[in-house]
Amino acid sequence: MTARIVGNDYRSLTPPELGAWTPSLRVSVIIPAYGGQDKLDLVLAGLAAQTYPAGLTEVIVVDNGSDPPLRLPGIRPRDTRLIVCPVPGRAHARNAGLRAAGGDVIHWLDSDVVLDRRAVEAHMRWHHAAPYLAVTGYIRFTPADLPAPEAVAAADDLAELFEPAEPHAWLVDLIERTGGLTDNQARAFSLHVGGATSVNAALLAQAGPMDTDLILGQDTEMGYRLAQAGAVFVPEPLARAFHLGPTMRMRDKAPIDRVSHAFVADRIPSYRWLRSHPNRRWKVPYVEVVVEAGHDHRLGYEEVRATVDAVLAGTVPDVAVTIIGPWDEVRDEGRAPLTNPDLDLVLIRGHYAHESRVRTAGAPSGEAAPYRLRLPAGWVPGEDGLAGLLDLAADGGYGLVSVLLAEGPGREIVTARLERTAAFARAAIVRRDGEDLDDAVEETFGTLWVDGGAYGFALGARPITGRRGAHRARAEAEAEVARLTKEVERLRGQVDRWRDDAGRWRRSAVELRREVGTLRRELTAARRVLRRGLLSSMKRAITRRL
Template sequence: MIPVAYNDAVIRPAVSSEPSPIVFQNQWRDVFDGTLPEGWEPTKSVSVVIAAYNSATLPLTLASLAAQDYPQDLLEVVVVDDGSEPPVELGDVVPENLRLIRVEEGWGRSNATDIGIKATTGDIIYWVDSDMILFRDNVRQHAKWAHFIPEAATIGDKGFIESWDYTPETVYQKVLDGTIGDDYDRSTLHEHWSIQIYRDTDDLNASHGRNYSTHMGACASVTREVYDRTSGQDTRLHLGEDTEIAYQLWQAGAVFIPVHEALTWHLGPGTVQNHAAKVARVNDAHFAQRMPIPRYRRTSDNRIWEVPLVKVVVEVTPETAHLARNCVDRVLTSTLTDVHVLLVGPWSTLDEGRRKMLADPRTELFLVQEWFRTDNRVLFAEEVPDTVFPAPYRVDLPVTVGVTSDSLMQMYRQIDGNRLGAVRYFTPGHTKDESVTIWDSAAVARSRRYLDGEAVLEDLVDRIWGFEWGSNDTAQLVDLREADLSERVTRVEPGVARLEAEIAVLREVAEPASLPRQIARRVNAMSGNRLAPAVRRVNARLGGAPAAALRRLRGILR
């Protein structure tokens, strides 16, 4: 049987003998603390994208960009006019490499930003709001991180000012001579909510990437390499779009870095500053559909969300298809309900032509397809995917393995609670390569960049996020080839199961089993609990006659 696993984990390419400086989780400071080598000069190009709608402050933003100390041949600025009436004015003081694009279809910041990014080619994408004044070395402070950390996603430092009398000319001159920061005392200005998160997480070093929401669009950058792993801007969103793309960047392996030296003035209060409750009310429903983490956003169980918390990948062949229904049904009756299943098999070979219904070797595949045809938690695919992005967790489950009601919940708690990149479980009746594995998508996304030669994916994941072997006492896995597939698959809540076990013990104490029953239980235990299922199967094939006869005999003896 071919193991179900990430493609590269099976191919097993390798890394070079000299290990690359790879960030562990989000601990960026261990790789680069921001101190530049003497004489360092940037080599990566930067594309600044500004979405503007009826913006009176855009000329001030452009003037500050014109005065940047970043090499002009490495800096391009694209302004996307999101349908302003009258069209936006750029002003007379603008960057050397400036383009203006007018939105022809759609509306909103995410749509305009998407258009702008697609029109650029820079190694670093830097989205800036049209009400920002960037200090002289702002672009340089952002861009330097990408030169040392390929997955860098940086966030600048904003000072919110309520009034100003700037002109494009004065902004340009003040930014150029470095005096723009003298105009306001930052310690007296509104403190953004992200600052406390930085304090609590050692500037996100201890965040594991989970504080992705601090990566806001007012002045945030990311390497194009990481951005290209995402699905891009969600143009359906008209508020909170920067948080949604930040979540995608996290799942694509980004390293989030607050750059306190990348200073700006924000012209006016932020949207959340004065309308936090209203913004949260609008965003909550959209965020819950798209972002499984943090978990508090999804306030209801037994729901089907656009992006699941866990996606289970099961590979099916004509030879193993008779196990697929039981395997997947067990997944779908888990206590962890935030789950989708990807069934990988030769579905394209199933046609509607005339066939022998009972003799066709594809019959079991047809039955599997029909069984799950109307369940939209089950998706059919022809090939094992490289990634389940943007779902944060993936379980590779051989079709020959069955989970119990609580298996997925326990696996999720182990990998999530211990912040691991992968956990592989000792699986009854299966080899190491056939074992069940749960993967963290962000860890895998970052690891794949460093696959080269003969390295094993799990070794890279261990280096980047941590890897463990888990006990089957936690996973509660069974070998379906030894199981009774005729039994009804139902969800058993862990609390109910514990109570039933306690009741069984109490019943044994109060009413000791008869000698024959005690002997039967002892023999079943000695067989590794295989005898009882076998007896039940025989009883079922005989229409329940043996069990009925035994009950009558016990009644007579009583």
């Protein structure tokens, strides 16, 4: 039976102790590389010394157009292959390695990151506990001179070769201020960094390969899609690694953020502070509203228009609408259009043909929007109704918010459903045979029922008043709240660091006072000795004169 993790609280799992278990899963370590043969030699030497069984490990080095071409050194794992990806870019190289991989788990590894000999085992013990994890090790950055590959392969503790080294400060700060990522599941995906992260291969296949359209930020964007596929993100301090030199981000954080933010804003709706524009449409919307047939199992033009127009006029601009229907079967009637049995469908499709936020399809979109509202045609939310539901779901971490719209004479009920994409993806992974999917969502994220009237839901059209000002105000307010939330998190981390520094300073002050006290006592003793010596000398001198 698949283990069930609530939110991102992986602490419910008990992975085996290092060295005290028998693994069975195969791991594919994928190393994209461009130049840097001397560092690659050390990376492969570190992999050759791993405690995880060599028979369950394959290593794929992807030469991304190096000149001169890379080669495999003598010290390397026995199942190591070198393939070539001539298309420039780490995302292309990783995807090439991914296509060649056959492991149950994919372990991303940079070509300048040397793993401690227990690192792969520390990763893999988690993957044996649950099949939907992304595990990240703790990387330290070292300025040390490069040792010989033989020294790396023989070292029981790499710290002897690479200390002093600095921790990955941003990563450690994120982990510490979120209780190990258990307190803020919405940001847990930020842990997915490609330097030393492992992901279940089936989960990765569900999320899709690296986005090759991105210049930077591919790791974070992949982490977001993994989250929507149901992933749990685990920081593993026992999976230690040493980065040979500083990262590009450590050297050039501001220009890197400038470039990556320009692209990830379109793809990561959770980064609300990057979406301050009140009227823009983004590649991945924050919420997809799925308009479905009403109680009479048909899509009436007036009913659909009432629902769609109300959604578009609401105070959530970051929205896309999908109208579900048999669009491939719609008949066009040129001679007698008014007698066309599909006339309502023709009108719906024609009315929204040039509205970029609305699509007609047989199923919801494949884009990984964080939320999906399923709404029967004819029902319209209040201007702030959708915004209120989204706030409720986000603040409570709910996987499903069911909205009671009406109850019929036969006690049948009409509902709308706000679904969290990540919750339903997780539920599909852990669901038992015959179990209702909503029950699995209840156990992993929680569910809630609310009264539709409290959020302004009503049956029938409302006048559309043109709330452009409200759109702008809400978008700006959301962006400002997101920015301030991020700033609060940063300041909390800074305060924690200052507290740590203050603690160290207090301890240093105490030790200094103790040292000063010791020196004073030693000085007093020395003075006593000196006085005794002077007195003795004076007595001897006086005696000789007498």
